[in-house]
Amino acid sequence: MAEFHGPRADVTLLLDMDGVIREATLSPNMASENVDAWLGRPWSEIVDDASEKIERIMQDTKRTGISAFRQITQRFPSGLELPMEFTTVLLGGRAGMLAIGKNLQAVAELQARLISAQQTIERDYWKLREIETRYRLVIEDSNEAVLLTKVSDLRIIEANRTATSALGASGRRRDNLVGREFLQEIPPKDRELVELMLRRVRDQGKAPGIVVHLGEEAAPWMLRGSLMTSETAPMFLLQMAPIGKAVQPGPVPDDPEALIDNLPDAVISIDVTGAIKRANRAFLELVEIGSKEALIGEKLSRWLTRPGADLSVLISNVERHGAVRLLSTTIQGELGTETEVEISAAAYGLDSHRRIGLVLRNIARRLSPNGEHDNLRVALAALNESVGKTPLRKLVKSTVEVVEQHYVRAALELANGNRTSAAEILGLSRQSLYAKLDRYNLSQPEESDDEETEKGS
Structure with missing residues (x-):
């Protein structure tokens, strides 16, 4: 047979018009394989569960003169099985066909390594998102006032609820505080001292704390600052702690609601349309939202991966049976994290005051070998x-x-x-x-x- 000089052919088979192997040639890197046993056998007999592909390859070759590339698993006499890509060419005078194969094992290994790397990157990404969510929740519940401002113009980028209250913004939305200039929120008599401190923080990275007076009562607060770097521009991290009696972000009543708010499992109350009326902190963490105000009135279906099916099945079964236990579904948070949960629910109240209480338990890490x-x-x-x-x-x-x-x-x-x-x-x-x-x-x-x-x- 004529020697084939195609690009990087690893296996070359000379076939008759019935697909029987007459000659077989291997590349030097596969010289250890002895393929004499292939001679005289149909090509379809030495591939792994790909006889239909072989038939289609030969039909295409007989009809058009050359077949498209197809991937098959080639089985060698030694027992080795390799993923290979073959094309077949019709010889002149219909004297037979030439099958040319390329070893795809290296490609398959690279693909497997790529998939493994992608999965590692994805896991690291979601870990980062989880850390960011926890960071925001910790900052939100801090007794200290915490703000992030731009170094260039001192405009506020973020502020927790304690900072909003301390700066006299409790009567307005927090969104109205974001974007305002920090110095304009400080009493005029303290602004020069704050400017000097921020200038020192910008030059040296930190500075001693100073006392500022905030609110209508001019209550004393200790202001500390530090410099933070980011991809876009440097920022000031400003922390203000009350001097004397600590200011709590909100009342902490000693009642069942406070107990529910501190439960490790997510607990919410919805109306018959699925709108959220109450939620505890665990649910905020589950859906990756920083404040309860952003939840109230939103439909639970917003975070269900199958909102039309899961919510309707849940509500209809609660209305029919009075309670539902261990309904499995998936919650997708605002940052994209998907969490497998089990939901138990029960209804209470009548008419317009009817509510459905739900407990959502994270089962993503549950060890259940026989589950x-x-x-x-x-x-x-x-x-x-x-x-x-x-x-x-x-x-x-x-x-x-x-x-x-x-x-x-x-x-x-x-x-x-x-x-x-x-x-x-x-x-x-x-x-x-x-x-x-x-x-x-x-x-x-x-x-x-x-x-x-x-x-x-």
Whole structure:
């Protein structure tokens, strides 16, 4: 056969018109493989689950003279399996076909390393977002007044609620304080001293604290400053602590509401439309929002990954049964963090005063070796090992079946075995649910209320 001088061919096969290998040549970097056993065998017999691709390659070659590049897993007599990319060319006079293959193992390894690096970067990004959220929550609840101002013009960039109250802005929105010049918020008699301190901070990075008088009562506060660098421009970090009696950001009553506000699990109250009426600190952290004022009146569906399904199912089941336990869903925070949660809910009140109380528990870090979610992950991880060895269509079909079984079981558990309710949760007709139960051998005796529903229908 004529020697092939194409770019970096690792495997070259001379085939007859029926796809039987007549000659095989390997590149020097694969010289350790002995492929004499290939001679006289159909090419489709020495590839891993890719016989259909081989047939399509040869049909394309016979019809157009050259086939498109296709990826297959080539199996060698030594047992080695390599991902390879092949194209096939028709020889003159239809004397046969020449299959030219390139080893993609290095590319696959680079892709795997790239994916691993991307996942590491993504994890680091979300850790940074979590640190930023916690930083904002700590600053917001601090008893000290904290402000960030530009060095260039001393305009306020950020201010916590204690600073807003100390600077006499309690009667206006905090957004009106942001953007104002810091010196204009200081009494005229103290401005020159503050300017001197800030000039020293700008030149030396820090300066001794000074006393300023704020508010209508001219209460004394200790002002400290430090210089911060950022990507855009340097900033002043200003901290003001009251001298004498500490000023609390807000009342802390000794009542059940204070207890709920300090619970580690998120607790909220919504009306029948899903609008939030009350929320504790844990919920603020979960949805990554700094103040309760920004939450009140917002719909819970804003942070649900499936707002139309999850919220409607939750409210309808609470109205029907009075309570819901352990509804699994995902909350997406304002900074993009997704958290798996379980929701338990109950209704109270009547008419326009009717409310639904919810407890949202973060289950993302729950250790459950025998749990359904881990079973799902294990099953999907097993499918990942088939990538490159199994056709994509078969992989997708197997993945869909695994996921369908998982969620059908979850819906049945949520509905306590009631198939009618499970079908409603999944958005399926009862007939479709029965078909899936039979397909996955999940059939079980129906609950009595399900039978009554069928009789009534």
